[in-house]
Amino acid sequence: MKLIFMGTPDFAETSLKALIESEHEIELVVTNPDKPKGRSKEMVMPPVKELALKHNIPVYQTERLRNEDSIEYIMQYKPDAIIVVAFGQIVPKQILDLPKYGCINVHGSLLPEYRGAAPIQWAVIDGKKTAGVTTMLMDEGLDTGDMLLKTEIELDKKETGGSLFEKLATLGAELLLKTLTKLEEGTIQPEKQDESKYTYAKMLKKEMGNIDFSKSAYEIECLVRGLNPWPSAFTRLNDKTLKIWDCDVIEKEYDGAIGEVVELNKKQIIVKTGKGAIAINELQYEGKKRMTTEEFLRGARIEENTILG
Numbered sequence: 158m159k160l161i162f163m164g165t166p167d168f169a170e171t172s173l174k175a176l177i178e179s180e181h182e183i184e185l186v187v188t189n190p191d192k193p194k195g196r197s198k199e200m201v202m203p204p205v206k207e208l209a210l211k212h213n214i215p216v217y218q219t220e221r222l223r224n225e226d227s228i229e230y231i232m233q234y235k236p237d238a239i240i241v242v243a244f245g246q247i248v249p250k251q252i253l254d255l256p257k258y259g260c261i262n263v264h265g266s267l268l269p270e271y272r273g274a275a276p277i278q279w280a281v282i283d284g285k286k287t288a289g290v291t292t293m294l295m296d297e298g299l300d301t302g303d304m305l306l307k308t309e310i311e312l313d314k315k316e317t318g319g320s321l322f323e324k325l326a327t328l329g330a331e332l333l334l335k336t337l338t339k340l341e342e343g344t345i346q347p348e349k350q351d352e353s354k355y356t357y358a359k360m361l362k363k364e365m366g367n368i369d370f371s372k373s374a375y376e377i378e379c380l381v382r383g384l385n386p387w388p389s390a391f392t393r394l395n396d397k398t399l400k401i402w403d404c405d406v407i408e409k410e411y412d413g414a415i416g417e418v419v420e421l422n423k424k425q426i427i428v429k430t431g432k433g434a435i436a437i438n439e440l441q442y443e444g445k446k447r448m449t450t451e452e453f454l455r456g457a458r459i460e461e462n463t464i465l466g
Contacts, residue, residue, distance in 0.1 A: 158237035158258070158337060162205070163187040163222075168326045169242035170204040172263055175330035176240065181337065183214050184234055189245060190218045223249045231255070238340070240333065241295060253295055258340050260295040263329040265322075266358065267291060267307055269350040272300035273358040277325055278318040282383030284375065287311055288321060290329040292336040294347055303347035306339070308332050315403075317385040363388040370416035370466055374406040374433035392416075392465045394442070399465070402447060403439035410434075418463040424451045428465055 158181050162173055165188050176183055186209040194201040202210075209216050219227045228251050238258040241248060243265075253260050266276035268291040280288040289309035293302040308328050312321065339345035366388050368377055381390040381401050391400045411419040411429045420427035425436040441447040442457070 158182070158341065159184055159235070161185045161187060161231065161234055161236045161239045161256075162209075162242075163239060163244040163246075163248070164205045164242040165189045165203045165245055166243050167204050168265065168322060168329070169244070170208050171326035172240065172242045172330040172333050173205055173208055175334055177208075177212050177214075179334055183209075184236060185231075186214050186216045187222070187231065187244075188216065188218055190220055219246075222246045222252070228252060238337065242329070242333075248295060250297055253297065258337075261305070261333070261336060261340075262293050262295045262300070262302065263333050264291050264293060264300055265325045265329065267309060268293060268300060268304055269352065269355040271356055271358040274360040276358040277322050278361055278383045279358040280383075281312065281316055281318050281321060282379050284379045285312060288325065290325050290332050292329075292332055301350060303349055305345055305347060306332055306336050315382065317382045319386045361388055366390045368392045368401065368466070370428065371431040374408070374430045374435045377430055377435055378404055378406050394459065394463070394465055397443035399443070400441040400447075401435075401437055401439075402441060404435040404437045407434040407436050413462070414464060416464050416466045418459065418461050418465065421454070421459070421461055423454065424449070426450055426454075426459065 160176065160181050160183050162176065162183055164173060186205060188203045188205045191200045191202050193199065206216050217230060221227065228249060231252050232255065236256045238256045239260040241260055242263045248260060267289040271279055287309050289307055291307045292305040294305060296302040310324060366384050368390055381404050384390045385402055389400045391398050393399065407427060411434055413419045413429050415429060415431060417429050418426055419429045419434060425438060427434050427436050437450050439449055440453055
């Protein structure tokens with residue numbers, strides 16, 4: 158097939174790489190503009206653009222695909238299909254209707270569950286046992302199009318938002334190639350989404366990582382994993398930010414206040430929660446590098462009965 162590819166971050170890059178290595182022809186890559194990064198504010202290309210240029214594929218960057226100029230530019234192409242993976246913009250109807258096989262989206266959830274911006278992280282935050290990827294035919298709604306194919310995996314006990322992101326990016330790329338083959342063969346039957354099972358995965362914000370110790374240890378442990386590596390779960394210790402990168406659930410009920418350090422050992426800080434406690438294994442104190450709790454306790458002053466938060 159002749160394809161246009163629309164995408165921006167690492168998740169999309171994995172699918173683009175798979176298409177480049179396939180028999181399909183990519184006529185154009187559409188992505189978001191370069192952005193300043195870090196303290197230096199140096200302009201950095203989206204991963205998708207970097208990969209496309211490396212393979213001499215034309216790149217078109219736009220802040221708003223719905224602009225008339227952007228629509229006119231895309232409409233000069235005659236692709237068999239448009240592939241959309243983590244693009245981050247609404248695709249207008251003129252473009253949705255352009256290709257023979259439609260606009261095909263690779264979405265990081267088992268639709269209709271987790272429509273929206275952050276399906277992968279929310280699957281971990283919500284304590285899901287399984288997650289997956291869906292390919293679908295895009296319509297004008299938000300992830301509401303007819304489903305094509307799905308693939309599902311079990312989550313590891315220590316699955317993080319980052320580790321699941323990588324797994325589903327690879328699975329999504331494989332599913333995309335399979336979807337294109339079946340579309341060409343005419344052996345795929347689009348399936349309507351069951352609206353009664355719809356859930357929404359809202360965009361992540363930094364403040365979401367502020368740990369509420371009145372919640373259960375299980376909920377907090379899921380939050381820590383889901384927000385790893387970004388935006389990360391955190392609390393306060395001595396008026397400084399303390400990021401928590403890994404913790405375990407302890408079902409024992411301790412005396413003391415919510416958020417209180419109820420026990421210390423050589424390798425863990427035990428904190429009372431609304432139900433049970435969490436044992437902090439890995440953390441990062443403000444101004445310091447990420448480290449194990451054992452390393453932290455060698456030089457830090459923290460005592461039992463300290464209240465976090």
